[in-house]
Amino acid sequence: MEEKGKFLQDLTTLLKIAKTNDNCITKEEIQDFFADMELGESQWSMIYQYITSQDVKIIGYEKLEVPVVEEDFSEENPIQDAIVTMYMEELKDKKDLTPEQEQFVAKKMLAGDENARKLLIESNLNLVTKLAHEYKNRSLPEGDLIQEGNIGLLMGVSEYELSSKVTFHQYITDAIRRAIEGALSEDSRETMSAKKIASRANELNDLATEMAGELEREATPKELAKRMGLTEDEVLEIMKISLDAVSVLEPNQRK
Numbered sequence: 001m002e003e004k005g006k007f008l009q010d011l012t013t014l015l016k017i018a019k020t021n022d023n024c025i026t027k028e029e030i031q032d033f034f035a036d037m038e039l040g041e042s043q044w045s046m047i048y049q050y051i052t053s054q055d056v057k058i059i060g061y062e063k064l065e066v067p068v069v070e071e072d073f074s075e076e077n078p079i080q081d082a083i084v085t086m087y088m089e090e091l092k093d094k095k096d097l098t099p100e101q102e103q104f105v106a107k108k109m110l111a112g113d114e115n116a117r118k119l120l121i122e123s124n125l126n127l128v129t130k131l132a133h134e135y136k137n138r139s140l141p142e143g144d145l146i147q148e149g150n151i152g153l154l155m156g157v158s159e160y161e162l163s164s165k166v167t168f169h170q171y172i173t174d175a176i177r178r179a180i181e182g183a184l185s186e187d188s189r190e191t192m193s194a195k196k197i198a199s200r201a202n203e204l205n206d207l208a209t210e211m212a213g214e215l216e217r218e219a220t221p222k223e224l225a226k227r228m229g230l231t232e233d234e235v236l237e238i239m240k241i242s243l244d245a246v247s248v249l250e251p252n253q254r255k
Contacts, residue, residue, distance in 0.1 A: 011050070012147070018056045025051070027060035037090070046086070084143050088129055097123045099169040106160060106168040120157050124172055128153055131176050138184055145180050152179025200238050204228065 014033050018025035030047065039047075048061050097105065102123070108116035132145035140148075156175025160168060207227060211219035219227075225235040 011047070015051065015054055015056060018051070023055055024057045024059060027058055030058065084146065087143075087146070091126050091129060094122055094125055096126055099167050102168045102172075107162065109157070110160075110162060117157060120168075120172075121153060124153055124176075125150070127173065128176055131173070132180060135180055135184065140184060144183070148179045148183040149176045152176040155179070204235065204238050 014025070014030065027048075030051070031044075034047070048058055052058060052061075097119075102120065105116045105119055109120060128149035129146055132142060132149045135145050136142050138145075152175045153172060156172045159175070160171055166174075204224060207224060208219055211223065211227065215223075221235045221239070222232050225232045228235065230238075
């Protein structure tokens, strides 16, 4: 691993590598990938269990090979929580810079110093976890919030300019928050959209049944649209979505 502090991103990368190989990876490949980290048996077992939980086969690994320390995990999502805990442990050795030091290093970064850029990223990983923790128990797991915050950190570092009216520290803090809040908003919109579509589909089905009884025939999309206060195209779209959902569910129901 290039940077120990980016454990979550590296684990995600490892999964992507496995998925390009028909969802298979060897135990040796996993160990080589994390060779720079000093991991205990329970930590290795946690990594193996997390990878297999993502429908990836680990060649050379038996599920009960190493016991996991269950008491370190929460009841809701033990593997995810264990990963976050391990990630935070890795960050304990990362030293934060003062706002003044950050401003100085930022100038060096903008002058083309790649080491300065890396230092700014590494020294703010703890800030990401701190801010992500503030949004815990919302719609996304803490691990996902940290990942989104790290993306915001990387973008903030890349986009920062000395002409900014705020300090680097304030700029990067805002960038991390925007990334986390943006991910939460997107998740919320997707959830609300799905609920709205489902509600509309149920409403349309109920109305279609009611009108079929009234008219003694199936109502046309135009008639349904008029009763629902929608356009005919909107009704046809809802009908299509309902049919797509049925086509997905039916094969599973036959099993």
